[in-house]
Amino acid sequence: xxxxxxIAQNTFKEAIRNRVMYVILVFAILFILTGVVVKDLxxxxxxxxxxxxxxxxxxxxxxxxxxxxxxxxxxxxxDKKTIYTIVSKPIDRWQFLLGKYLGLLLTLYLxxxxxSAVFLVEIHLLNRQIQDPHFGLAMLMSLKAIxxxxxxxxxxxxxxxxxxxxxxxxxxxxMTLMVIVAGRLNEDIERFAQKIIAGFEGGGEVAKQGxxxxxxxLRDPATGATIFDQIKFLFAKxxxxxxxxxxxxxxxxxALHFDTVDVNILKMITVSTSDALIYAVPYTASxxxxxxxxxxxxxxx
Amino acid sequence: MDNVIxxxxxxxxxxQDFLTFESGRPRLNLRRETKRREALRxxxxxxxxxxxxxxxxxxxxxxxxxxxxxxxxxxxxxxxxKILGRPLxxxxxxxxxxxxxxxxxxxxYLTGGEFLDYYGRLYGMxxxxxxxxxxxxxxxxxxxxxxSIPLRGYSKGMLQRIGIAQALLNDPEIVVLDEPxxxxxxxxxxxxxxxxxxxxxxxxTVFFSSHILQDAEMICDRVxxxxxxxxxxxxxxxxxxxxxxxxxxxxxxxxxxxAIAEVERTSKRTLRRADDVLFIIxxxxxxxxxxxKISACGGTLLSFTPRKETLxxxxxxxxGRGTREVAGASRGEVA
Ligand SMILES: Nc1ncnc2c1ncn2[C@@H]1O[C@H](COP(=O)(O)OP(=O)(O)O)[C@@H](O)[C@H]1O
Ligand SMILES: [Mg+2]
Numbered sequence: 001x002x003x004x005x006x007i008a009q010n011t012f013k014e015a016i017r018n019r020v021m022y023v024i025l026v027f028a029i030l031f032i033l034t035g036v037v038v039k040d041l042x043x044x045x046x047x048x049x050x051x052x053x054x055x056x057x058x059x060x061x062x063x064x065x066x067x068x069x070x071x072x073x074x075x076x077x078x079d080k081k082t083i084y085t086i087v088s089k090p091i092d093r094w095q096f097l098l099g100k101y102l103g104l105l106l107t108l109y110l111x112x113x114x115x116s117a118v119f120l121v122e123i124h125l126l127n128r129q130i131q132d133p134h135f136g137l138a139m140l141m142s143l144k145a146i147x148x149x150x151x152x153x154x155x156x157x158x159x160x161x162x163x164x165x166x167x168x169x170x171x172x173x174x175m176t177l178m179v180i181v182a183g184r185l186n187e188d189i190e191r192f193a194q195k196i197i198a199g200f201e202g203g204g205e206v207a208k209q210g211x212x213x214x215x216x217x218l219r220d221p222a223t224g225a226t227i228f229d230q231i232k233f234l235f236a237k238x239x240x241x242x243x244x245x246x247x248x249x250x251x252x253x254x255a256l257h258f259d260t261v262d263v264n265i266l267k268m269i270t271v272s273t274s275d276a277l278i279y280a281v282p283y284t285a286s287x288x289x290x291x292x293x294x295x296x297x298x299x300x301x
Numbered sequence: 302m303d304n305v306i307x308x309x310x311x312x313x314x315x316x317q318d319f320l321t322f323e324s325g326r327p328r329l330n331l332r333r334e335t336k337r338r339e340a341l342r343x344x345x346x347x348x349x350x351x352x353x354x355x356x357x358x359x360x361x362x363x364x365x366x367x368x369x370x371x372x373x374x375x376x377x378x379x380x381x382x383k384i385l386g387r388p389l390x391x392x393x394x395x396x397x398x399x400x401x402x403x404x405x406x407x408x409x410y411l412t413g414g415e416f417l418d419y420y421g422r423l424y425g426m427x428x429x430x431x432x433x434x435x436x437x438x439x440x441x442x443x444x445x446x447x448x449s450i451p452l453r454g455y456s457k458g459m460l461q462r463i464g465i466a467q468a469l470l471n472d473p474e475i476v477v478l479d480e481p482x483x484x485x486x487x488x489x490x491x492x493x494x495x496x497x498x499x500x501x502x503x504x505x506t507v508f509f510s511s512h513i514l515q516d517a518e519m520i521c522d523r524v525x526x527x528x529x530x531x532x533x534x535x536x537x538x539x540x541x542x543x544x545x546x547x548x549x550x551x552x553x554x555x556x557x558x559x560a561i562a563e564v565e566r567t568s569k570r571t572l573r574r575a576d577d578v579l580f581i582i583x584x585x586x587x588x589x590x591x592x593x594k595i596s597a598c599g600g601t602l603l604s605f606t607p608r609k610e611t612l613x614x615x616x617x618x619x620x621g622r623g624t625r626e627v628a629g630a631s632r633g634e635v636a
Contacts, residue, residue: 081402
């Protein structure tokens with residue numbers, strides 16, 4: 001296991017000795033702090049604006065860094081041929097990948113911690129002026145949103161690693177971005193797939209069921225669905241199935257509006273931490289295993 | 302004497318898929334046949350414990366390919382190999398090996414000390430073990446003063462030396478070096494040569510590749526000559542070299558013109574400078590006759606040198622004249 005940690009530590013060192021990372025971090029911190037200026041320009045509650053900007057920035061800059069650092073993660077070692085000396089050492093290839101994964105995740109979490117610290121100090125200082133009665137809860141909700149954002153990062157980095165282990169940085173960057181977008185839109189895509197089914201006679205019930213049930217329904221000539229409908233469904237439902245659902249990790253809406261919306265809406269925007277973890281852990285593990293499988297059999301140029 | 306590396310019918314054919322990545326950019330190969338390159342064909346060789354084995358051949362001969370297969374970087378298309386009796390990829394065997402790749406590049410943001418510490422951990426060495434070993438190795442490769450300089454500040458020769466240090470971290474049984482001397486100045490080459498020789502003194506096995514024949518000739522116990530993927534010759538260096546004396550150099554002075562003309566007829570080449578004459582004669586009998594002639598005509602024999610075949614002579618004979626650097630291009634590409 002020390003071998004995995006050694007690789008993780010080296011990955012971490014590489015990242016923190018990279019100047020680009022600091023530029024982005026400084027930028028992120030400035031962004032979080034703009035809340036202080038912007039809050040006076042809006043009619044919304046000051047605490048809300050600052051939390052919205054802060055949480056958004058922590059999430060988005062975390063993803064940007066995951067993308068930037070993640071896509072070259074394995075590729076650089078192949079390109080610079082450092083992989084040659086690593087592979088010849090008494091370590092397994094999967095240990096190498098796991099080390100790279102943990103190293104990058106560790107780096108990102110450290111960055112998130114730094115950004116969050118700035119954010120928490122900011123809202124704390126501001127609260128001395130406006131005395132929000134729900135401040136304690138707001139703080140907790142924000143922390144939950146940040147934590148679930150970290151879970152989301154674990155999934156994104158697994159994908160970046162998977163793509164980076166067999167393709168170039170540009171291509172894997174593009175594919176990782178696709179995953180992020182498809183992940184964010186996952187629930188909309190799912191709704192779209194359901195609507196295709198529901199549009200047909202008797203489809204209302206089937207729409208809530210799985211992929212296979214949906215396909216079987218559309219292939220039944222009695223429904224009058226065309227091949228075009230089938231393809232549309234195949235793509236939409238398939239995308240929703242294969243790509244992760246990042247809405248499960250989005251507790252930001254809740255962190256912003258928990259004190260102002262009514263109970264019914266609150267139920268809708270609440271996300272459960274345990275649900276998110278139960279979803280993320282096996283999902284991440286599968287993506288990592290796939291990456292390890294592919295990486296284990298390849299020749300290095 | 303036991304064999305530490307044995308390869309059997311090791312072959313590698315590189316196949317270019319219709320989609321390849323060259324320096325990060327995707328490229329489509331729309332030619333109908335996929336391009337195949339036979340880089341190594343049926344390589345059978347043994348490396349014995351405690352020897353320095355040199356794999357020599359021109360660029361593109363397949364040396365690096367053979368080494369990459371042995372190191373688990375590439376998988377062979379056909380054939381197999383055993384290192385210390387274990388199949389390729391065996392972790393125990395890997396723990397007994399040190400490897401320096403061709404034109405090594407290492408993490409340039411690490412200092413020399415950090416780099417060795419990292420690799421020590423990959424070998425599974427404990428902290429105290431690393432603390433003891435790393436200064437010793439830095440001393441051995443002459444980099445003690447550069448321990449806290451980042452590798453991006455290292456010269457080519459220093460990188461090569463830290464690369465060797467990296468390959469010796471685990472006190473390996475077998476040291477595999479791919480072109481350890483290429484790109485170095487004469488001093489750098491001598492330093493590497495001395496390190497290789499000292500490894501043999503310690504009882505290590507050294508397997509290295511080179512396209513520079515003189516380097517190999519100076520230190521190898523046995524050599525294998527690789528050409529366009531084929532092992533064309535293998536054996537002990539003395540056996541390959543002392544198989545025959547290739548020619549005799551005779552220098553004499555004070556010979557009369559007609560005597561010179563007579564010897565010149567059996568001579569491959571004749572050079573005259575002032576009163577001295579140099580004959581290069583290929584056959585033993587002709588050389589004896591020339592010596593007799595010199596004393597008979599009142600000349601003085603200044604020197605008589607039987608010249609042995611060099612590795613270069615053998616190499617050129619195998620590979621064909623004048624193809625030392627560019628031979629790789631002609632074959633190797635097959636449909
Ligand atoms: N990754 C690769 N893909 C395709 N062809 C390769 C690759 N590596 C080497 N070759 C080809 O295989 C042949 C042998 O190369 P190599 O083993 O590097 O030779 P050497 O080390 O003796 O110079 C060359 O013709 C080279 O172009
Ligand atoms: Mg080579």
